[in-house]
Amino acid sequence: MVEKNILHMVTPTKHISPFDANMALDAGYDAVLTYSNVTLDEITGLVQDSIFSRPPKTGVRTAMFFGGKNASLALDMLAKARNALVPPFGISFFADPAGSFTTAAAMVACVEKILKEKHQRRLDGLKVAIFGATGVVGYAAAVIAALERSRVTMVGYDGIKRVSDSANEIKTRFNVEVRPADGSDDANKSAILKENEAVLCAGRAGVQILSKAQLAAAQNLLIVADVNAVPPAGVEGLAMQANGDLLTPNGTVGLGPLAIGNIKYKTEFGLFQRMIAATKPAQFDFRDAFALARELNA
Numbered sequence: 001m002v003e004k005n006i007l008h009m010v011t012p013t014k015h016i017s018p019f020d021a022n023m024a025l026d027a028g029y030d031a032v033l034t035y036s037n038v039t040l041d042e043i044t045g046l047v048q049d050s051i052f053s054r055p056p057k058t059g060v061r062t063a064m065f066f067g068g069k070n071a072s073l074a075l076d077m078l079a080k081a082r083n084a085l086v087p088p089f090g091i092s093f094f095a096d097p098a099g100s101f102t103t104a105a106a107m108v109a110c111v112e113k114i115l116k117e118k119h120q121r122r123l124d125g126l127k128v129a130i131f132g133a134t135g136v137v138g139y140a141a142a143v144i145a146a147l148e149r150s151r152v153t154m155v156g157y158d159g160i161k162r163v164s165d166s167a168n169e170i171k172t173r174f175n176v177e178v179r180p181a182d183g184s185d186d187a188n189k190s191a192i193l194k195e196n197e198a199v200l201c202a203g204r205a206g207v208q209i210l211s212k213a214q215l216a217a218a219q220n221l222l223i224v225a226d227v228n229a230v231p232p233a234g235v236e237g238l239a240m241q242a243n244g245d246l247l248t249p250n251g252t253v254g255l256g257p258l259a260i261g262n263i264k265y266k267t268e269f270g271l272f273q274r275m276i277a278a279t280k281p282a283q284f285d286f287r288d289a290f291a292l293a294r295e296l297n298a
Contacts, residue, residue, distance in 0.1 A: 003061045004030040005276050008050055010038045010077065011067040019099060020067055020268075027272035029063075043077050044084040051089035063092035063275045071097055071139045072169065078285060090281040094271055096289070099264065100136035102271070103227055105289035106263035107137075107200055108144045109297045110255055111225050114244040115198070118253055119222050123148040129196040131155045131183060131210070131234075132203030134162045137227055140286050141200050142166075146176035147287075155183035155192055157203065186214065193218035198225075205230035212236045216248050225255035233257075267293045 007029045009016045016034040024032050035046065050062055066077045074097035081093050096102050108123070115121040128145050132138040133154035146152045156163035163180040170178050183189050193199065193214055199221065203209045205228050215224065215235070224247060228234035235254065238247060242256035270292050271284050 003058050005061050005063075006030065007032045007063045007065060007272075007275075008046065009034045009065045009067060010043070010046065011036055012038055012040075012070070012073055012077075013068050017067055017098065020065065020096070023265075023268055024065065024272050027269050028276045029272070038077075040073065040076055040080055043080040047081045047084035047091070048086065050091055051086065056088040056090070059090045060092065060278055060281050063094065066093070066095040066097065068097040069136055071100055071136045072173070073097070075173075075285065078283070082283065092275040092278060092282045092284075094275060094284045095286075096268060096271075096284075098136045099268065100140045101286035102268040102289045102293070103137050103260070103264045104140035104144055104202070105286060105293040106267055106297075107202075107225050107227060107255070107260045108141055108148070109290060109293035110243070110260055110263055111198060111200065111223055112148075112294070113297050114223055114253060114255060118244055121197075121222065123150045126150045126198055127153075127196040128198045128200065129153045129155055129181070129192050130200045130202065131157070131189075132201060134166055135202055135204070138200070138202035139166060139170075141202060142178050143170055143174055143176070144286060144290050145200075146170065146178050147174065150198075152178040153181045153192065153196060154178050155181050155189075157183055157209075159184050186211075190214050190217060193221055196220070197222045199223070201226040201228065201234040203228060203234050206232065207234065208232045208236055209234045210236065212248075215252060216250065218248075218252070219250055221248070221250065221252045223253050223255060225260065227257050227260055229257040229261065263293050263297050266296050270296065
């Protein structure tokens with residue numbers, strides 16, 4: 001009997017993302033089954049139903065994906081799933097809520113490559129400001145950059161409280177320091193730009209975050225990246241396909257959403273393929289996504 005590759009896609013939201021379901025099927029899964037409105041307390045039962053229905057040797061052909069729109073909840077679901085395993089039974093796990101882990105991984109990996117090529121700089125010690133930091137992509141990007149020893153500032157568009165809460169959570173969960181900042185008006189945004197060397201924009205689609213004038217006034221800014229592919233651009237004047245293109249007369253270069261999206265797509269697709277090809281159960285989160293994005297972007 002041929003052992004089918006089965007993927008169970010779990011989300012706490014009303015619907016699983018069609019994007020992720022398409023990716024999984026194109027990557028080679030024989031069957032993709034979706035579960036909506038799933039609570040954290042239900043993860044143990046779902047995992048154990050998945051592992052006990054197939055012999056231990058077939059466990060590697062079974063996987064569970066955690067989606068949704070909350071990075072912390074997806075990580076909690078992943079942890080809960082790991083604890084639900086009963087050896088020798090096991091399956092693979094992959095957390096990527098709203099595609100945020102693979103998107104953030106791609107953005108940071110692309111920034112890293114451009115900085116090395118254009119400015120001979122590394123992530124270590126780099127001053128990085130993240131706009132849209134309370135969203136899932138911004139949160140994940142902040143963690144990835146901080147773990148790479150960048151000096152990260154999380155910028156809140158609606159004041160400092162929510163980014164302060166996120167910064168405290170990141171400290172507790174990952175033991176890395178990130179700084180909250182208020183980016184609720186243009187004066188604050190300009191001050192943040194002047195203090196930092198790299199800016200990552202992960203704001204809501206179709207919302208301009210930074211203007212040309214603000215960028216031109218930031219003398220020390222090396223690179224600006226934006227994941228927003230819905231007009232208007234999050235960064236005024238940044239081309240969709242920019243990949244290290246000059247953005248300001250000061251030497252600031254840009255990284256556009258399609259350049260990031262190319263690596264994001266390959267990263268998510270690649271992690272699905274790695275689960276399919278695995279000889280023993282695998283477990284992937286944003287750290288694995290970043291490692292693969294770096295590899296793909298080398």
